[in-house]
Amino acid sequence: MGTRAAEPAASVEAALAHALQLLDDAPALAAEQAREILRVAPGHPAAELLSGMAANALGDFAQAAAVLEPLVQAQPGSARAWLELARARMGAGAGAQAVPCLERAIALQPGLPCGWLTLAELRFSGGDEEGANAAYLEHARHSAHDPELMAAADALAQQRLPEAETRLRARLRRQPGDVVAMRMLAELAARLGRNDEAIALLDAALERAPGFDAARQNYAMLLNRSNRHAEALVEIDQLLERDAGNRGLRNMRAVVLGKLGEFDTAIATYEGVLAQSPGQWQVWLGYGHALKTANRTADAVAAYRRAIALNPGFGSAWWSLANLKTVRFDPADIAAMRQQLERHDLEAGERLQFEFALGKALEDADEAADAFAHYARGNALRRQQLPYDAALGRERTRRAMRTYTREFLSERQGSGCPAPDPIFVIGMPRAGSTLIEQILSSHLQVEGTMELPALIAITRELRQRDGNPETTSYHDVLAALGRAELAALGEDYLRRTAVQRREGRPLFIDKMPNNFAHLGLLHLILPNAKIIDARRHPLACCFSNFKQHFARGQAFSYDLADMGSYYADYVALMAHFDEVLPGRVHRVIYEDMVADTEAQVRALLDYCGLPFDARCLRFFENDRAVRTASSEQVRRPIYREGLDQWRRFDAWLGPLKNALGPVLDYYPAVPPRAELPAWR
Secondary structure (H helix, E strand, C coil): CHHHHHHHHHHHHHHHHHHHHHCCCCHHHHHHHHHHHHHHCCCCHHHHHHHHHHHHHHCCHHHHHHHHHHHHHHCCCCHHHHHHHHHHHHHCCCHHHHHHHHHHHHHHCCCCCCHHHHHHHHHHHCCCHHHHHHHHHHHHHCHHHCHHHHHHHHHHHCCCHHHHHHHHHHHHHHCCCCHHHHHHHHHHHHHCCCHHHHHHHHHHHHHHCCCCHHHHHHHHHHHHHCCCHHHHHHHHHHHHHHCCCCHHHHHHHHHHHHHCCCHHHHHHHHHHHHHHCCCCHHHHHHHHHHHHHCCCHHHHHHHHHHHHHHCCCCHHHHHHHHHCCCCCCCHHHHHHHHHHHCCCCCCHHHHHHHHHHHHHHHHHCCCHHHHHHHHHHHHHHHHHHCCCCHHHHHHHHHHHHHHCCHHHHHHCCCCCCCCCCEEEEEECCCCCHHHHHHHHHCCCCEEEEECCCHHHHHHHHHHHHCCCCCCCCHHHHHHCCCHHHHHHHHHHHHHHHHHHCCCCCCEEEECCHHHHHHHHHHHHHCCCCEEEEEECCHHHHHHHHHCCCCCCCCHHHHCHHHHHHHHHHHHHHHHHHHHHCCCCEEEEEHHHHHHCHHHHHHHHHHHCCCCCCHHHHHHHHCCCCCCCCCCCHHHCCCCCHHHCHHHHHHHHCHHHHHHHCHHHHHCCCCCCHHHCHHHC
């Protein structure tokens, strides 16, 4: 008898479970299932609740209220019933009557999924920003009780990113104001390199919940990563107002201050953090970077050494010492690095930095074969993290040459912002751009800044105008712009870079070398800007890149063949602009600068329209902050040793020579058009 009575109950429960599964994607079927259950079990509370939920999902809010109002009277302790009644009233436009229902639901079950979120949405739509913020924060605090969010979080944690994205987008379709889901989707987008999308999501979340500090910290980090440093600082300072002692935030603030050129304040901030937490090796690293940039080299070395003492496996600190270019490692250092490389648990990111640092140490010790082996291993590890497609790079070069023809540029002559302020130093990395910057910034009319990301950011935003930023060529977007729009882009560049101009000098330098790829854009939006192409012997330049672990970007530099192809494409593109814009670019051959510095400096100043200044010949006495890998090298007179360092490694440079082809044979001249692969 007991078994027969249990069977109908079990079938009802099974039917309810099935109907709940249908609710999201097929609410009409869920409603039909609820009616079937109620025919079998009239008045069943769970079936009544399901019926109300299905009516809400179908937008039949009057029907939902008709079912749910008697249900909450009969089941006053059902938090879910009160929540669904609130939704029915909200759907019917009776928001004020929904509030007490939500408050009752939350009082009964504070962790009720979407309870606080629904209240937050109601308050936000009603203009109660303070109340909405408080409710959103409670939603975030109780989000661990939400199975849907936890399933997405688990997928995110396990790197099942497509599944996580599917779950989060589905959630936001149903709950478009869910700030927790927005933050999680932003994290996913950031992992995939979709920084602009991530920033937009966090911006929307913070508009609803300005007190959502976890989202604001993510927002600050992404702004910093996107080179929007001044905006990042505003967010960090807002967070510190509520949590002044947060060491992580203070460290982030120091990093951002350094990027804004506020080195004294950055150093003081690092020192404050380290006074409280002297065991933070990552902070000692950042402190060392700031000291290095501020020309306090001995203190920087001590900071890096302190980081190593705290964590001998901290490859970043070893590479930072090597990257000073002036430090010579002793046998004990070399033994210590070899010991770390024997570890099986060393992370790839740390391992590759040990490889580069040990390569530098062994090169200094005249052990060329062993040095090259370590450089090669470091590059191979980095290339796995940062792949590069040389064929795609060549096609981009060809695309630019097809776009910026003599006719195209002639039609747009006179366009752009007429300001003469910027001096662009472009070319391959490790080709002498920092030396040129140091020479020019020793002139009283010129301010040195850093490798500014503004022009690259403009190209990214141009691609986004098309709606398909991943596949759109910004050259096509640029071609459709009128004169006023080109002028506005030039003014936008000046606005973006203004934060780096602190000395009030009429001219400033942007030494982002990769801007050579955007020379057409640069010319059209800033026709009076000066453009200097820093060029160095292809083997010396490319091998110098091969030895360098860059903090970010430069994906072409981790394979000798890729590097040769990139250099050849650079030469071809610059030769193209020499043809279509004769005299627009001033070229500085590094070897000529070393051989006759004064003649080259005078020619450089003449091109920039500047009177000769003897301080430019004593550039090494300039104590300005220098924010590149060559910072220590440009603080001493020009030396010849760097010209031929590559020759010790000549035996291993075959792939590089093959990829360079005629570019190597003709240097410093340029091969005929027919011999350049990018022209074919």
